[in-house]
């Protein structure tokens with residue numbers, strides 16, 4: 001365990017993970033395995049009950065079922081519906097509550113705004129708050145920062161640390177991905193970035209890439225997700241063409257991917273929403289050509 005590397009004044013070694021879904025619950029197990037005392041927070045009482053019984057409500061995630069069972073048995077993992085109280089006790093708060101797009105393709109912030117209000121109500125001086133949910137560029141610094149400050153009567157940068165770190169792991173192999181991918185981190189200031197880096201060093205073996213700001217770290221995730229969405233659409237086109245020609249699309253794409261510059265793969269269902277995050281959000285600076293393509297449905 002490397003908790004001693006984490007140097008937040010007046011901190012107890014407790015992490016609150018807000019949102020115990022396909023990503024949040026594996027993260028909670030990962031942190032507990034590295035010696036932290038973890039309280040998972042979720043608005044769904046069935047999720048909370050299941051975790052407290054030592055049983056994972058998420059299936060199909062290697063290592064998760066035994067991880068939840070073992071970490072609850074050691075007393076290092078528990079769950080609650082009371083986010084505010086959990087945050088009051090926490091040195092670190094990790095937020096992985098979903099942000100999606102609505103029927104009009106507008107970004108739907110309601111769930112994460114609610115979580116942010118509950119976090120702000122319990123926030124204590126010296127706490128580190130890190131958002132991991134995929135977000136439009138500018139959201140951590142310009143939307144969540146004022147929400148947290150208003151609810152807590154504390155000032156980010158002076159009284160608490162605030163950072164953004166995109167979750168790059170995918171459900172179905174979260175623990176593998178946590179070992180594999182460098183952790184991208186950006187803070188609202190240098191101290192926040194350094195504190196977030198220290199936390200991740202205590203729970204991950206992967207390298208850490210520090211970006212200049214939370215905006216830059218948010219953009220990293222949108223770049224990789226949009227790239228995946230575009231190559232996924234291209235893979236679909238190639239599959240249609242291969243079908244018409246009577247050739248094996250999977251074999252052809254696999255052979256093409258053996259060249260360094262080809263990375264054509266199918267995407268997951270959530271990937272296709274993230275290009276919309278480049279169109280709406282805190283900044284009104286969409287990528288013009290991308291907007292044209294998405295809006296025209298081509």
Ligand SMILES: NC(=O)c1ccc[n+]([C@@H]2O[C@H](COP(=O)([O-])OP(=O)(O)OC[C@H]3O[C@@H](n4cnc5c(N)ncnc54)[C@H](O)[C@@H]3O)[C@@H](O)[C@H]2O)c1
Pocket residue numbers: 018019020021022023024041042043044047083096097098099100111112114115132133134135167168169170171270
């Ligand atoms: N699923 C993936 O593969 C993946 C990969 C990379 C990043 N992400 C990011 O992680 C986010 C979460 O994804 P997920 O798959 O874990 O979602 P999920 O739907 O599996 O779980 C979300 C959990 O958050 C809870 N929740 C909702 N509102 C809440 C609130 N106000 N307070 C506390 N809990 C609340 C829900 O009850 C649910 O248990 C995504 O929006 C995305 O940004 C997901």
